[in-house]
Amino acid sequence: MAPVEIRKDLFWVGTADFGCRNFHGYSLAPRGTSYNAYLLRDEKTVLFDTVQAHAAPALLRHLEEIVPAEKVDYIVVNHLEQDHAGALDEMVRRCRPEKIFCSAPGAKSMAGYFDTRDWPVQTVKTGDSISTGRRHVSFVETRMLHWPDSMFSYIPEEKTLISNDAFGQNIASSFLYADQAERSDLSAAVEEYFYNIVLPFSSQVLKTLDLAAELKLDIELLAPDHGLIFRTPEDVAFILAKYRELALQKPRKKALIFYDTMWQSTGQQALAIADGLSEADVPYRIMFLKNHHHSEVMTALASCGAVIAGSPTHNNGLLPLVVAMLTYMKGLRPQNRLGGAFGSYGWSGEAPGQIADILGSMKMEQPAPPLKCLYKPKKEDLEAARALGRSIGRELAARCAV
Amino acid sequence: MKKYVCSLCGYEYDPAEGDPDHGVKPGTPFDLLPATWVCPLCGAGKEEFEAAE
Numbered sequence: 001m002a003p004v005e006i007r008k009d010l011f012w013v014g015t016a017d018f019g020c021r022n023f024h025g026y027s028l029a030p031r032g033t034s035y036n037a038y039l040l041r042d043e044k045t046v047l048f049d050t051v052q053a054h055a056a057p058a059l060l061r062h063l064e065e066i067v068p069a070e071k072v073d074y075i076v077v078n079h080l081e082q083d084h085a086g087a088l089d090e091m092v093r094r095c096r097p098e099k100i101f102c103s104a105p106g107a108k109s110m111a112g113y114f115d116t117r118d119w120p121v122q123t124v125k126t127g128d129s130i131s132t133g134r135r136h137v138s139f140v141e142t143r144m145l146h147w148p149d150s151m152f153s154y155i156p157e158e159k160t161l162i163s164n165d166a167f168g169q170n171i172a173s174s175f176l177y178a179d180q181a182e183r184s185d186l187s188a189a190v191e192e193y194f195y196n197i198v199l200p201f202s203s204q205v206l207k208t209l210d211l212a213a214e215l216k217l218d219i220e221l222l223a224p225d226h227g228l229i230f231r232t233p234e235d236v237a238f239i240l241a242k243y244r245e246l247a248l249q250k251p252r253k254k255a256l257i258f259y260d261t262m263w264q265s266t267g268q269q270a271l272a273i274a275d276g277l278s279e280a281d282v283p284y285r286i287m288f289l290k291n292h293h294h295s296e297v298m299t300a301l302a303s304c305g306a307v308i309a310g311s312p313t314h315n316n317g318l319l320p321l322v323v324a325m326l327t328y329m330k331g332l333r334p335q336n337r338l339g340g341a342f343g344s345y346g347w348s349g350e351a352p353g354q355i356a357d358i359l360g361s362m363k364m365e366q367p368a369p370p371l372k373c374l375y376k377p378k379k380e381d382l383e384a385a386r387a388l389g390r391s392i393g394r395e396l397a398a399r400c401a402v
Numbered sequence: 403m404k405k406y407v408c409s410l411c412g413y414e415y416d417p418a419e420g421d422p423d424h425g426v427k428p429g430t431p432f433d434l435l436p437a438t439w440v441c442p443l444c445g446a447g448k449e450e451f452e453a454a455e
Contacts, residue, residue, distance in 0.1 A: 105444075144444045200410070203450065204410065333409075
C-alpha cells in the first residue's frame, strides 16, 4: 500500500506483512500483520516508530514519497520491540534526526539493542509535550502496556492518538481503516491480539483507559502500530469499549475444553464432559492440542469462563503439548475462570492432579476434583466425566447470564 | 519480613535489601514503603504487588 494521508499532513508510512504467520516466534498470525509507522510534516517533521528490520527499505520508500529522509527532524520511539524499532538504526543513519524521543525505560531498552552513544536521545514522561510548529505532540507513558518502555503519542490539534501496540491487531490488508473491515473479523483479530499479548496487563489497560479519560484526550483518530486505524466516532468508541470489556474479564457462559490423548481414552472423557456442559446449558469449545496451536486456544479463551484441561498420565507426568499450553496460559494470567482437570492412566495416574495444581496456581476455582479414568473409559467413567462437566457448567451458569 | 512480587513484571521486593536507588533503606518492610513508591523495573504502583509465596 502506498502512503496514506490519514489527517492533514499526517501520513501512514508503514508496511503490511502479508507473509507473516508466526508473530514474534510464539503466536500465530493467520491474517498476517502490519507495522504502522507515521510521519507528521509540520515545521518540524516527525517520524513515529519504524518497522521490522526486514521492511526498512519499504518504510524508507514510503517516507521519501513525502519528504527526503534527511528532512526528518524528530523520531519518536513509542516502544523498542523489534517489530517497531527494528529499522531504527537504519532510519537514524538516513535521517540524522535532531532528536529522538522515548520514555526513560525506552532509553534503557534502546541502549540494549543499539549503540546509542552518539544518538540525540531525549527522554519524556507523561505530560511532556513538544512543539512541531503548528502542532504539539504530548506523551503518555503506558508502562507494561506491554513493556516498561511503552508510551502513546497524542497530537491534540489533530485529535489523533498513536497508541503503539495497544488497540492493535494482526491484520495485513490492502485497506487501512477499521470501518472497511468486517466487524466480526476485526473483533476476532482484536481478541486474538489481546489474549496473546496484552492479557497479563489487564489492570494497566483499565488504568490507561481511566487516565485517557482523566487527561480528557479527545480522540477522533486512533492509530495503533499494527493493523487497522479507527477513524469514525463509532469505531473509536467500539475499540475503547472492547478493551475495557476484555480487560475486565467478566465470566462468560462458555467452557473451553482442551486436551491431548494417546489412545483416545482422554479424548472420550472430553466428549463426555461436553455432554455434561450441555446438560447445564453451557456452550463449549473442544480443542485437541495436536490440531490447535497454543495461541489459538488462548484466543478461544476470550469467550470462555471455564477451562477444563485433560492429559493422559505419561511417564508420571503430562503430555508435552498440555504442559506447553498450561505454561503459556499461566504466563498470560487469565482471571476469573473456573477450572477442571481430567485424564486417563494405566498405573500411576498423576496427570489430572498435576493439571489441577497448575490451574490452582492460576487461582481458578475448581468445582469438581480432578478426574482420572483407568485405561479406557467404562460406562461409569463416562458418567463421572459427564458429572464433572455438569458441575462446572452449573457453577459457571450461576455466575453469569451470557 | 515478607517479600512482595510485582504482578506486572515479576520484580521481587526484598525488605532486607530495600530499594536504595530510590531512597528506601535496607530493612524497610513493604507496608512502610511510601504510597508514591513504584516498581523500580516497570513503574507499577504498590497495589500491583502481591505477597511472595
